[in-house]
Amino acid sequence: MNDLSQASINAFQLLISGNSDIWEIISLSFGVSFSAILIATPPALVIAFFLAFFQFRLRRACIALFNTFMSVPAVIIGLTLYLMLSRSGPLGDLKLLFTQQAMIIGQILLCFPLLVAMAHASFQAADRRAWETAITLGAKPWRAFFTLIYEVRFGLIAAIVAGFGRVIAEIGCSMMVGGNILHATRNIPTAIALETSKGEFAQGIALGMVLLVLSLSLNAGVSIFQGKGELRS
Amino acid sequence: MNTLIQFNNIRISLSRKPILNIEKLIIPSHQCTLMTGRNGSGKTTLFKIMSGLLKPDHTTVEYQGLTMDWKQAKPYIQKDIIYLHQQPYLFDASVAENIAYGLHRNGENKSVAHNKVMQALDWANLSHLAHRSAKQLSGGEKQRVALTRARILSPRLLLLDEPTASMDIEAKKQTSELLQRLKTEGVSIMISSHETHTVDHIADHHLHLEEGVLTSLELKSNTDNVTVLNPSRHTK
Numbered sequence: 001m002n003d004l005s006q007a008s009i010n011a012f013q014l015l016i017s018g019n020s021d022i023w024e025i026i027s028l029s030f031g032v033s034f035s036a037i038l039i040a041t042p043p044a045l046v047i048a049f050f051l052a053f054f055q056f057r058l059r060r061a062c063i064a065l066f067n068t069f070m071s072v073p074a075v076i077i078g079l080t081l082y083l084m085l086s087r088s089g090p091l092g093d094l095k096l097l098f099t100q101q102a103m104i105i106g107q108i109l110l111c112f113p114l115l116v117a118m119a120h121a122s123f124q125a126a127d128r129r130a131w132e133t134a135i136t137l138g139a140k141p142w143r144a145f146f147t148l149i150y151e152v153r154f155g156l157i158a159a160i161v162a163g164f165g166r167v168i169a170e171i172g173c174s175m176m177v178g179g180n181i182l183h184a185t186r187n188i189p190t191a192i193a194l195e196t197s198k199g200e201f202a203q204g205i206a207l208g209m210v211l212l213v214l215s216l217s218l219n220a221g222v223s224i225f226q227g228k229g230e231l232r233s
Numbered sequence: 234m235n236t237l238i239q240f241n242n243i244r245i246s247l248s249r250k251p252i253l254n255i256e257k258l259i260i261p262s263h264q265c266t267l268m269t270g271r272n273g274s275g276k277t278t279l280f281k282i283m284s285g286l287l288k289p290d291h292t293t294v295e296y297q298g299l300t301m302d303w304k305q306a307k308p309y310i311q312k313d314i315i316y317l318h319q320q321p322y323l324f325d326a327s328v329a330e331n332i333a334y335g336l337h338r339n340g341e342n343k344s345v346a347h348n349k350v351m352q353a354l355d356w357a358n359l360s361h362l363a364h365r366s367a368k369q370l371s372g373g374e375k376q377r378v379a380l381t382r383a384r385i386l387s388p389r390l391l392l393l394d395e396p397t398a399s400m401d402i403e404a405k406k407q408t409s410e411l412l413q414r415l416k417t418e419g420v421s422i423m424i425s426s427h428e429t430h431t432v433d434h435i436a437d438h439h440l441h442l443e444e445g446v447l448t449s450l451e452l453k454s455n456t457d458n459v460t461v462l463n464p465s466r467h468t469k
Binding site: 127129130132133134135136137138139140143147150151 | 281284285286311312314315316318320321322324325334335338339382383386
């Protein structure tokens with residue numbers, strides 16, 4: 001118990017003192033995950049919109065596929081991507097393995113199905129009259145699409161926040177394709193795993209605190225946005 | 234009677250069930266056409282086809298001296314025909330922003346758009362609601378905002394789906410007055426309604442849609458009764 005208390009105090013001190021290693025890991029973690037979300041969100045919204053608003057063959061199969069991919073473990077995506085990016089793999093020539101780019105690709109693959117599935121649910125719950133009204137008032141389809149995004153923004157923000165929550169805390173994929181290299185690809189979850197295995201609990205707890213605060217903030221944010229959406233509808 | 238637009242051979246089936254089979258639909262200029270029909274008779278489907286929102290299986294459109302198929306006519310009809318839902322959808326914004334929506338989409342200058350919106354609000358006696366959230370309005374107020382939002386775009390034809398349904402007497406009266414003023418301004422109007430007594434005083438023609446087939450009826454003001462000109466088409 002005393003060890004845990006001491007480790008927690010040390011963790012606080014590490015965070016407050018501005019320990020460069022810790023803050024570098026935190027900033028790398030956020031940079032990679034923000035990049036992944038930024039890249040994944042636009043195409044995910046377009047696909048979700050098409051799945052919700054247009055009838056075409058294999059539509060139901062596509063929805064089922066995205067729902068299934070949502071629950072694929074991060075380590076499986078990491079392993080698949082590792083095999084693709086390794087020297088003997090089909091994308092080996094790109095030399096992306098153990099880089100931040102590889103981590104971003106892995107996180108995009110992780111959050112994409114979740115973004116599509118949650119955004120699809122939001123679009124499907126949207127009032128179809130919003131789209132028709134925009135079109136009949138002279139909006140081009142892409143303008144009407146943005147109008148619709150605005151109308152269902154609370155659900156979409158919740159989807160983006162949930163997607164970010166999934167990738168910022170995942171370890172399997174980042175570990176496999178990033179390699180946990182200090183100053184290069186070490187992010188919060190991989191650093192926690194490493195420090196804990198070394199018995200260096202202070203750094204692990206400090207990084208864990210950051211993830212915990214982030215997780216609480218994200219959940220609070222989602223609740224507020226969803227609450228606002230319910231009040232307005 | 235000048236023809237604004239003419240649709241020929243409108244046919245559409247949903248899930249292999251024929252919904253509409255209309256040989257000819259002529260919309261006269263600057264006049265009001267009342268369309269009645271039971272629930273599920275295809276009134277909304279017809280309006281959506283006419284406004285370019287729903288692709289029919291087949292139709293040809295005669296408009297501005299051109300004969301086109303629906304796809305070719307779509308840009309023209311989407312520019313000049315506005316469809317209003319039975320319960321109009323107002324965007325999650327203020328009343329003024331809702332009315333300005335179409336102007337902004339058409340690339341209207343911001344200050345010009347603002348002036349037009351103010352005039353339009355004044356026209357509909359909605360100035361006091363300009364900054365109110367559109368989601369908080371009553372049904373009657375929403376209908377008037379939707380009519381104003383459509384009018385500001387100077388449409389040639391307004392398609393109104395049950396515009397006075399579920400409204401109290403005062404709201405019906407106000408909506409009816411706005412429709413009368415729109416007609417006076419030269420906008421062609423087509424109204425689908427069960428409550429013919431609310432709108433038949435502004436109607437010049439009466440069409441009846443049943444089982445996807447359109448019939449012309451004689452318009453009798455101030456009464457719900459209509460005379461079927463071609464009763465054989467109604468017999469099953």
